[in-house]
Amino acid sequence: MPDSQHIASIRAALPAVNQYAYLNTGTCGPLPQPAIDALASAARDQAEQGRIQTELYFSKYLPDMHRLRVEFAKLFGAATDDVALTHNTTDGINIAVWGQDWRAGEEVVVTDLEHEGGVMPAILAARKFGLNLRTLSLLDCPPADVPNRIEDQLTPASRLLVISHVSWSNGALLPLDEIMQAAHARGCQVVIDAAQSAGAVPLDLPVSGVDYYAVPGQKWLCGPEGIGTLYVSPAAMERLSPTYTGYFAMNMEAPDCWSCYGHLELAPNARRFEASSIYLPGVYGMLASLQWLRKEVGWDWAFARIAHLHRYARGLLGRNSRLRLFTPDPAAGLLHFYLPADVSPEFINSELIRRDLRIRTIPHMACLRVSTGFWNTEEEIDELAAALEELLEQPA
Numbered sequence: 505m506p507d508s509q510h511i512a513s514i515r516a517a518l519p520a521v522n523q524y525a526y527l528n529t530g531t532c533g534p535l536p537q538p539a540i541d542a543l544a545s546a547a548r549d550q551a552e553q554g555r556i557q558t559e560l561y562f563s564k565y566l567p568d569m570h571r572l573r574v575e576f577a578k579l580f581g582a583a584t585d586d587v588a589l590t591h592n593t594t595d596g597i598n599i600a601v602w603g604q605d606w607r608a609g610e611e612v613v614v615t616d617l618e619h620e621g622g623v624m625p626a627i628l629a630a631r632k633f634g635l636n637l638r639t640l641s642l643l644d645c646p647p648a649d650v651p652n653r654i655e656d657q658l659t660p661a662s663r664l665l666v667i668s669h670v671s672w673s674n675g676a677l678l679p680l681d682e683i684m685q686a687a688h689a690r691g692c693q694v695v696i697d698a699a700q701s702a703g704a705v706p707l708d709l710p711v712s713g714v715d716y717y718a719v720p721g722q723k724w725l726c727g728p729e730g731i732g733t734l735y736v737s738p739a740a741m742e743r744l745s746p747t748y749t750g751y752f753a754m755n756m757e758a759p760d761c762w763s764c765y766g767h768l769e770l771a772p773n774a775r776r777f778e779a780s781s782i783y784l785p786g787v788y789g790m791l792a793s794l795q796w797l798r799k800e801v802g803w804d805w806a807f808a809r810i811a812h813l814h815r816y817a818r819g820l821l822g823r824n825s826r827l828r829l830f831t832p833d834p835a836a837g838l839l840h841f842y843l844p845a846d847v848s849p850e851f852i853n854s855e856l857i858r859r860d861l862r863i864r865t866i867p868h869m870a871c872l873r874v875s876t877g878f879w880n881t882e883e884e885i886d887e888l889a890a891a892l893e894e895l896l897e898q899p900a
């Protein structure tokens with residue numbers, strides 16, 4: 505199928521992208537029609553049929569949750585046993601950070617590229633367990649040099665590094681395999697914040713040697729909010745304990761897996777990091793999004809299109825001398841730029857919204873950020889570039 509036809513059929517399946525130029529997937533992706541239908545139909549069933557057909561839990565809901573884990577695992581090139589369902593990125597990072605066997609004086613390491621969802625669990629764990637918090641400075645570091653900087657700056661006390669695959673602060677796409685090698689060479693495990701990478705770049709987590717990969721549904725995977733996944737490698741699973749738990753975590757295949765007298769057999773796989781009931785319409789919506797992405801959009805096509813549109817936006821916005829693009833190369837689907845110092849990002853953003861161009865400000869960086877989704881068109885990016893030219897035109 506020619507690209508133009510493919511893009512037209514994708515756009516027909518994404519109602520929100522026809523409301524305005526949808527250039528902010530870094531916040532939330534658009535829901536495809538099959539996911540909208542699945543969400544609505546599951547919510548309607550719950551409303552009309554009630555939620556007390558417990559027999560459906562075993563005959564339908566648990567198998568469908570398993571289908572969702574299977575679908576996530578395919579995206580990672582991983583075994584289904586190595587993925588747990590979570591609620592979002594932050595949930596997955598918390599599971600990985602809190603579940604370590606921490607000893608006072610050890611180091612938990614973050615970087616200055618991280619989101620609150622990565623930094624806050626590390627800060628609280630440091631306070632609670634008497635850890636040292638080390639922050640690596642990477643904002644000025646070319647992505648290719650990041651593994652060296654990690655290897656130089658980790659110490660023998662560094663136990664766990666929390667780092668984004670794609671940074672929300674500057675859009676850098678970091679070299680995953682080399683980061684894993686560098687940290688492992690220093691005896692440090694790594695939690696990857698995958699909020700801006702899962703669904704935007706190709707992944708093979710076992711080949712990359714990833715320990716923990718925390719993923720949201722609602723961004724580049726075009727799913728609902730409230731559902732995500734955490735990949736835990738088999739080696740990391742040996743070291744990680746569940747911090748909170750509940751009946752979803754027990755070994756449901758074993759006949760007497762728990763008792764009120766202290767017996768508990770946890771699931772032999774990453775399901776042991778799940779806890780309890782989950783919003784079922786979210787499960788059905790997420791499953792429908794992932795299936796639509798794999799079968800109708802095509803992962804490889806989506807990754808290539810995101811990268812192409814990123815380059816297109818970089819080339820076009822780069823021609824505007826009033827903008828300073830600072831996303832390093834390589835990048836994924838995020839492009840960050842500064843405005844002249846006397847122009848407020850909030851003002852420009854509100855003017856763009858008035859023109860139906862939806863990007864966003866990143867307040868802690870005082871910049872603007874464009875996300876290029878696979879559904880976007882070159883024309884939308886042309887419109888954005890033209891609007892920025894007009895808004896930043898200098899008085900003669």
Ligand SMILES: Cc1ncc(COP(=O)(O)O)c(C=O)c1O
Binds near residue numbers: 618619622671721
């Ligand atoms: C890099 C990064 N990490 C974490 C988060 C938080 O995501 P979630 O709401 O899935 O926890 C975001 C949200 O924008 C993000 O960009």
